[in-house]
Amino acid sequence: MSTFSFLEATVWHCAGCNQPLQPAKMQVTYLNSAFDVELMACPSCGFTLVPESLAVGKMLEVEQLLEDK
């Protein structure tokens, strides 16, 4: 399965770990489907950022597609 990259430079730091976010590979899931993605996350605690543009854009689009499967 190919990995979709949504990496982008970000101003956000993890407050708890006091660290800048780094690219991280992970699997996101919805309604019995899983996708390998790359997102920015805290290298220590794993807190993962889903930026607004992704949530209301591509992610929403895929959610809607999966809902009609």
Place this chain on the structure above:
Amino acid sequence: MDQPQLRSLEARCIQEEQPFCTAACPIHVDVRAFMTALAKGDVREARKILDRTMPFPDILGRICDQPCRPHCKRGEIGDPLAIGRLEQFCVHATQTVVKLPKLPAKGGKVAVLGAGLSGMTAALDLSRKGRPTILITGSPAIGGSLHQMALSILPKEVFVQAEATLTGYGVAIQTCTTLDRQVVASLLDEYDAVYCDWDDFDASLLPFALGTPDPLTLALERDGCFGGGGVGTSQPFSVMHQVENGRRAALSVERHLQQVSLTAQREKEGACTTRMYTVTKDFAPAAEMLPNNAETGYTFDEAQQEACRCIRCECMECVKQCVYLQEYKEYPKTLVRKIYNNQAIVQGTRNANKMITACSLCNQCTVICPHDFPVAEVCRSTRVEMVETGHMPPSPHDFALEDMQFSLGEFCALSRHQPGSDSSTYLFYPGCQLAGSAPESVKQTYGFLTAQLQGGVGLMLGCCGIPAHWAGRTTLFAETMAAFKAEVHRLGQPTVITACSSCLSMFKKFAPELTTTSLWEVLDTLPLPQGHSRPEKPLALHDPCTAREQQDLRASVRSLCTKLGIEVVEHDYSGELADCCGYGGLMQFANKGLGKKAVQHKASRSGLDGLAYCAMCRDNLAAQGRPVAHLLEYLFAASDQDPLARSNPGSSQRHENRARLKSDLLADLWQGDAIARPAHTAIRLQISQELEDLLNSRLILAEDMQKVIHHAEQTGRYLINPANKRRLAKYRPVRVTYWVEYEPTEQGYLVCNGYSHRMQLPEDSK
């Protein structure tokens, strides 16, 4: 839905029925398409339409006696279309465009005796079907009585052309034939089937008693013999009738040769009735275009102008009024087929899911439909099927169902006898949306009812469960209704008085054993409250869609308006034709844009300021910036507020209002303790109006954001922007992850943005 159900539903929609002209035409020429082509100035396209149906367009186009004309709907608003004259224009201006194919030769020898128009038609049709056909006439030429017409109408060359057409399809033509009884008898023996054209063949030559031909099949006494097309029949002479006879006989001969039923499924042959329904009132009257030169007929421009008068009869009555059907570009027949196909998909994308979940289930189309097509019931029962088979997408209904659970939960739901009483003759049930939209109106109404009605007036705050019913959640709805009934039973079966017509419609249908009535009917029997007021201007009354079947309720509303001195202006789409505001069927959640169109459509029915008595209608109309008041706001007027100016509270405020209503009532009326709300609800948010509108449209409640911030501040898990110290945090209470960008202030938290997603990250499942 199974195949037979689909068929029976499809049959109820008449949009695809033949228009009146086509039905009345003995050979069903597609006059509507012909007119459409001519109106566009596409004469070649118009000719194609004649070529496809008429056996000899160059003859028929010149002399068609237009039996369709008296049936033309244009006749109701001006003169019927000059179809004959337009056909003449078309065949004068064009040559044959479409040459219909000839099927491969089959067996069966056919003789046509008599070469009038019906004989010619039968010979042509049979030859096209691949049957070897001979056309025999005693006359020197084909055409029969057509030769009596003036040459200026039917010039010689059209007969030459017709003969060429016949021979081109393989018809053997035998003219100047001596036909006596003996010859005819031997022909009858020689051929497998014979058609006699009375226009050009003497019936007395037949070696059997003629009798009356069967009108459906034109069969004569002798097997395999058929007859028709005469000029001397009781009907007035009609060339279209001759052609129709020839065509009918050709089909009978074909069936005879195939040895199948001569009579099965022939109802639509020849001129027939149609179930088409076309309303003409919206068209401007227009008189017939007369040609400048009657002898030469229409010019191109004249023909185009005349064809433009065609109103292209169709039904579409429901679609004209329904934004939902317009949005998905369907009429009920195509809609139900798409739904059927969607449900049949085993693997793959169910493209119609959104369409099925977007209908407002308001039933306006069913009331409009001449055959009561039940679009709403089809959509709703399909939703039930989708839920039961696990194919219902979560996103269209989650928000509304959670809203419903909140209304039914401990922070909002309430059920009590009147303070100081241990029994209830009545039970006031304001409904969840009035409680959310106008809690003060609920308090005032309840106070008034307890003062006016004897025997105790209990109060119940909750939700009737209609969102679950609309969402197809049968079990959830049944549980909700059962709990409601049990609670009414516990209170001693009081008469339920509801302010919401949706609740009333649910109670009437699913709790018929209870006594239920509307607040409006009760108020109409009582004196007006002290301190009522009225607007200075006349108002357009917007009935809600759920009051469609509640005539008494609607009458009481009008009676109350009269007593209040409100000048009500009725528009055309009130009462049982009322539009939905977009909330019905959870439309606005399944298709946000469509929900907006629905309320704009409802608002557009009148240019006046509005009056509603459904809290959802009122709030949705107000959200569109329309001044609209709720009737209770005039019955129980507050001096400091113009009811027309109240804005849409929005989802968050509606939640808050419901919860606060319960705690206020408990404290004020029952001296009860306030219910402790969860810690996150104490968080104070500051949100700009612009952002609040965005969050409302994203279905993000203030309480969702309170949960996010509470969680972030408790755990210290959030992101921070070192440049401006803003925080970005997330929380997933159940199925949706909410994100809030915020900054702490002295008063609480300033919310800068909010968004959500349903997709799950690995850390969400920890």
